[in-house]
Amino acid sequence: MTVRAFRVYGTVQGVGFRPFVYRTADALGLDGWVANVDGHVEGEVAGDPRAIDEFAARLGTGAPPLARVRRVDLTGARAGARGRGFAVRHSASGRAGATNREIPPDAAVCDACLRELYEPADRRYRYPFINCTDCGPRATIIEDLPYDRARTTMRRFPLCPDCAAEYANPGDRRFHAEPVACPVCGPRPAWDDLRGEEALRAAVRTVTGGGIVALKGLGGYQLVCDATDGGAVAALRSRKHRPSKPFAVMVRDLETASGLARIGRMERAVLTSPARPVVLLAARRRHPVASQVAHGVPRLGLFLPTTGLHHLLLDEVARPLVVTSGNLSDEPIAVEDAEAFGALARVADGFLTHDRPVRARYDDSVIRIAGRQRITVRRARGLAPAPMPLAVQDPLAGVGAQLKHTFTLAADGRAHLGPHTGDLADVATYEAFRRSYDDLKRLTGIEPGALAHDLHPGYLSTQWARQQPLRRIAVQHHHAHVAAVAAEHGVTGPFLGVAYDGLGLGDDGTLWGGEILLADLGGYRRVGRFATAPLPGGDAAVRHPARTALGHLLDAEALGTPRPSPGLVRRFTENLDPAEAAAVRALVARRVNCPRASSAGRLFDTVAALLGLAVSVSYEGEAAVRLEAAAKTAHAVPLAHRIVRSDGLWVYDSTATVAGLLERRGDGEPVPDLAAAFHLTLARVTADLVARAVEEGAPRTVCLGGGCFVNGRLLTEVRRRLRSQGLRVLAGGEVPVGDGGISYGQAAVAAARLARER
Structure with a gap:
C-alpha cells in the first residue's frame, strides 16, 4: 500500500467537506483520516496508488454544493500496511500565523431539510432551526477556526443523544454538521x-x-x-x-x-x-x-x-x-x-x-439582472465573506468609502469583501465597521501591512485609516470603481474606465462623478468628463434635487452652448418654494457654498427634478430610481448633446441636453418619453466619449463602474452601443457596482502599486 498526505484549500470548512472526504475514501476502499486544520482540510490516505489519484481528482470535482475547492495537494509517498478504515479526526490548529482562511457564508434551508420540516412523523417537524451539512448558519455563528461546534455560538447547546448519533454517523446527512439541533437540544x-x-x-x-x-x-x-x-x-x-x-x-x-x-x-x-x-x-x-x-x-x-x-x-x-x-x-x-x-x-x-446568539452582523444581499448582466447592489448575507480572486501577494486592506460601506481584506491571491455596513454617518455605523473589521481579520488570519483608503479627508473610513500605524495608500474614488471591475474580470493591462456615480473627490481637489479614465490597476489618467455644475448648499443639494437643477440652469460650465432661456427657467422655478428658489439664486450668484461637480449622478437628479419626479429625496439615488421608473417608452428620440475639447479633455456639454429637455417638455412631450430620451442620450454621450478616447489610442477594453450603472436601462443601452463599436465591455457582477465595491477596487489598486515596487 502507498500512503500519501493531502491538503485541500478553499471554502472547505462548514460545508460538509470532511464527510464528503470520508465517503469518497470509503467508496474507493482507502484508509486514512481527515481533519479541519486552521482554514483548510488535511489528512492522510492509504491504498492503491491509482485509487489515491482518483481520490484526489474527486476532491476537486465532486465537492459538496457549498464548497469551493481552490487546490488539492498530494505530498509524499511511502509504503504502509493496511489500516483500519477511514476516520474523521478532531480539528486542530496548524502552523502559527496561518493566513487567508476562508469563511463560508450562511446558506438557506435546503430541500431535504424542508421535507423534514413538514413531515409530521419527523422528530424535527416544524422545528424552526433545522439544518444539515448543506444549509444553515455559517458566517453569522462562527467564533473561531478551525470550524467546529465548540467554536460557534452553538456551543451553548449540548447535543442530545439522537443529534449526537447523527453527528457521528458517516452515513447521515448531518455527519459533522456543526449547527445541528432539534427541539430537544437546540435553540427555541x-x-x-x-x-x-x-x-x-x-x-x-x-x-x-x-x-x-x-x-x-x-x-x-x-x-x-x-x-x-x-x-x-x-x-x-x-x-x-x-x-x-x-x-x-x-x-x-x-x-x-x-x-x-x-x-x-x-x-x-x-x-x-x-x-x-x-x-x-x-x-x-x-x-x-x-x-x-x-x-x-x-x-x-x-x-x-x-x-x-x-x-x-x-x-x-x-x-x-x-x-x-x-x-x-x-x-x-x-x-x-x-x-x-x-x-x-x-x-x-x-x-x-x-436564544442562539448572532456572532456577526449580516444584512440581506440585493441583486438585479439587466439583460444577461448580474448586478450586485449589496453583497451581504449568503454572499459575504466568500473570497474572490485578486492579484495580491502581501496582506493589505481596502477600507472603503462613506456610503454603502464595505471593507476588503486581501492576501495570497484572494480578497474577502466584508459585509455591507451601511453609510458611515455616525458613531453606531462606525463602531459596526470597526467590530466587523476586527472580527474578519481575526477569522481570516489576514494582518494587513498596508491600508488603501479614499482621497476624501472627511470620510470616516479615511480618518480611521490615518489613525492606524500602517502604510497608507490613497486611491482616487473613481479609479477604485473601475479598478474593481477590471480586477473582478482578471484584467491586468490597460483599459478604459467609465465611472458614473454621485460624488467622489478628484485628484485636483474638485468633485468628480462623470469620468472617462485611461487606466490600469496601478494608475490612471483622466481623458474625459461631464461638464461641471454647482451644488447650491453642498450636501443640501444632494437631498434636494431641485437645488441641483437650479444650479445647473443658472451656472453650468460655459462650453459654448447658450443656457436655457429665462422663460424656461422661470417655468421650472414657478413650482418651487419662492423663498428657497431666491436663496438658491443668491448662493449661485455669489458662488458661496456651491462646490462644482462633474457628476453623472447629480445630472440624473437635475433631470428628475426638471421632470417633476423628485424635488426632494430621502435616500441617496432616489431621484435616479424614479427617473428610470418613469422611462417607459421603448423607442425614444434622443435629446441634444455636445462633446467639446477643453483643457486637453473631452467634455460632455450637458447644457444642450438640459435646454432641449425643457423645450420639449414645454411643447407638451410626455414625461415617460423624456425620461427614456435622457437615458438614450446618456448612452450616446458615453459611446461618443469612449469612441474619441479609442481614436486617440485608448485600449478597446472598457470597464463600467459606479452606482449609476445599477440603472439597468442605462447599463443595457451603454453596453449595446459600446459593443456595436467592437469593444470589449465589462461590468461588475459579483462585486457591488456602487460604493459597496470601492474597497475591493482600493485593494486591487494597492496590490498593483506594491507589486510595482518589488
Missing part, C-alpha cells in the same frame, strides 16, 4: 414568556392583525409586517423613519413570486440559490402588494425564505411579508437582544426572538 423561539409554537402563533397574530414584528434572523433582527396591508406598511415607514425607500418582500415560493413579478431564467436561478438574496424584479401590473411598499417604483425586491422560521411564519400568515433590516433609518441592524429591545421598542409591536 420566544415571544415574551411564550416558547416554541406558542411564540410563533403570537407573532402570526400580530402580523395578521396589522402589527409589526421584530424577528431575529440569521444576521441580525428584521422588521416584518403584512405586505398587503397598506396601513401596516405605512406605520412601519413612519416608525422606522424610512419615508420612501422601497421595502423587500419575502414570499413563500417561486409560484407566489411569479404572481407578483416577471421572473426570467437568470432571476429564477438567483432567487433559488443558497444565498437567497433580494432580487429586484419588474412588478406585474396587478398584484396584492400594497402600493406603500415601493411607492410607485415599478419593481419589487422579492426573496424566498432563508430559515425554517421564515417558512413557518409565511405558511401561517399566508401572505407576502415585508422583511426589512431591523434598525432605524441609517443605523446598523440590531444584532444583540438587548440592543434590539432598546433600538426597536418604538418600531415593533412584539419580538419573535430565540
Whole structure:
C-alpha cells in the first residue's frame, strides 16, 4: 500500500467537506483520516496508488454544493500496511500565523431539510432551526477556526443523544454538521414568556392583525409586517423613519413570486440559490402588494425564505411579508437582544426572538439582472465573506468609502469583501465597521501591512485609516470603481474606465462623478468628463434635487452652448418654494457654498427634478430610481448633446441636453418619453466619449463602474452601443457596482502599486 498526505484549500470548512472526504475514501476502499486544520482540510490516505489519484481528482470535482475547492495537494509517498478504515479526526490548529482562511457564508434551508420540516412523523417537524451539512448558519455563528461546534455560538447547546448519533454517523446527512439541533437540544423561539409554537402563533397574530414584528434572523433582527396591508406598511415607514425607500418582500415560493413579478431564467436561478438574496424584479401590473411598499417604483425586491422560521411564519400568515433590516433609518441592524429591545421598542409591536446568539452582523444581499448582466447592489448575507480572486501577494486592506460601506481584506491571491455596513454617518455605523473589521481579520488570519483608503479627508473610513500605524495608500474614488471591475474580470493591462456615480473627490481637489479614465490597476489618467455644475448648499443639494437643477440652469460650465432661456427657467422655478428658489439664486450668484461637480449622478437628479419626479429625496439615488421608473417608452428620440475639447479633455456639454429637455417638455412631450430620451442620450454621450478616447489610442477594453450603472436601462443601452463599436465591455457582477465595491477596487489598486515596487 502507498500512503500519501493531502491538503485541500478553499471554502472547505462548514460545508460538509470532511464527510464528503470520508465517503469518497470509503467508496474507493482507502484508509486514512481527515481533519479541519486552521482554514483548510488535511489528512492522510492509504491504498492503491491509482485509487489515491482518483481520490484526489474527486476532491476537486465532486465537492459538496457549498464548497469551493481552490487546490488539492498530494505530498509524499511511502509504503504502509493496511489500516483500519477511514476516520474523521478532531480539528486542530496548524502552523502559527496561518493566513487567508476562508469563511463560508450562511446558506438557506435546503430541500431535504424542508421535507423534514413538514413531515409530521419527523422528530424535527416544524422545528424552526433545522439544518444539515448543506444549509444553515455559517458566517453569522462562527467564533473561531478551525470550524467546529465548540467554536460557534452553538456551543451553548449540548447535543442530545439522537443529534449526537447523527453527528457521528458517516452515513447521515448531518455527519459533522456543526449547527445541528432539534427541539430537544437546540435553540427555541420566544415571544415574551411564550416558547416554541406558542411564540410563533403570537407573532402570526400580530402580523395578521396589522402589527409589526421584530424577528431575529440569521444576521441580525428584521422588521416584518403584512405586505398587503397598506396601513401596516405605512406605520412601519413612519416608525422606522424610512419615508420612501422601497421595502423587500419575502414570499413563500417561486409560484407566489411569479404572481407578483416577471421572473426570467437568470432571476429564477438567483432567487433559488443558497444565498437567497433580494432580487429586484419588474412588478406585474396587478398584484396584492400594497402600493406603500415601493411607492410607485415599478419593481419589487422579492426573496424566498432563508430559515425554517421564515417558512413557518409565511405558511401561517399566508401572505407576502415585508422583511426589512431591523434598525432605524441609517443605523446598523440590531444584532444583540438587548440592543434590539432598546433600538426597536418604538418600531415593533412584539419580538419573535430565540436564544442562539448572532456572532456577526449580516444584512440581506440585493441583486438585479439587466439583460444577461448580474448586478450586485449589496453583497451581504449568503454572499459575504466568500473570497474572490485578486492579484495580491502581501496582506493589505481596502477600507472603503462613506456610503454603502464595505471593507476588503486581501492576501495570497484572494480578497474577502466584508459585509455591507451601511453609510458611515455616525458613531453606531462606525463602531459596526470597526467590530466587523476586527472580527474578519481575526477569522481570516489576514494582518494587513498596508491600508488603501479614499482621497476624501472627511470620510470616516479615511480618518480611521490615518489613525492606524500602517502604510497608507490613497486611491482616487473613481479609479477604485473601475479598478474593481477590471480586477473582478482578471484584467491586468490597460483599459478604459467609465465611472458614473454621485460624488467622489478628484485628484485636483474638485468633485468628480462623470469620468472617462485611461487606466490600469496601478494608475490612471483622466481623458474625459461631464461638464461641471454647482451644488447650491453642498450636501443640501444632494437631498434636494431641485437645488441641483437650479444650479445647473443658472451656472453650468460655459462650453459654448447658450443656457436655457429665462422663460424656461422661470417655468421650472414657478413650482418651487419662492423663498428657497431666491436663496438658491443668491448662493449661485455669489458662488458661496456651491462646490462644482462633474457628476453623472447629480445630472440624473437635475433631470428628475426638471421632470417633476423628485424635488426632494430621502435616500441617496432616489431621484435616479424614479427617473428610470418613469422611462417607459421603448423607442425614444434622443435629446441634444455636445462633446467639446477643453483643457486637453473631452467634455460632455450637458447644457444642450438640459435646454432641449425643457423645450420639449414645454411643447407638451410626455414625461415617460423624456425620461427614456435622457437615458438614450446618456448612452450616446458615453459611446461618443469612449469612441474619441479609442481614436486617440485608448485600449478597446472598457470597464463600467459606479452606482449609476445599477440603472439597468442605462447599463443595457451603454453596453449595446459600446459593443456595436467592437469593444470589449465589462461590468461588475459579483462585486457591488456602487460604493459597496470601492474597497475591493482600493485593494486591487494597492496590490498593483506594491507589486510595482518589488
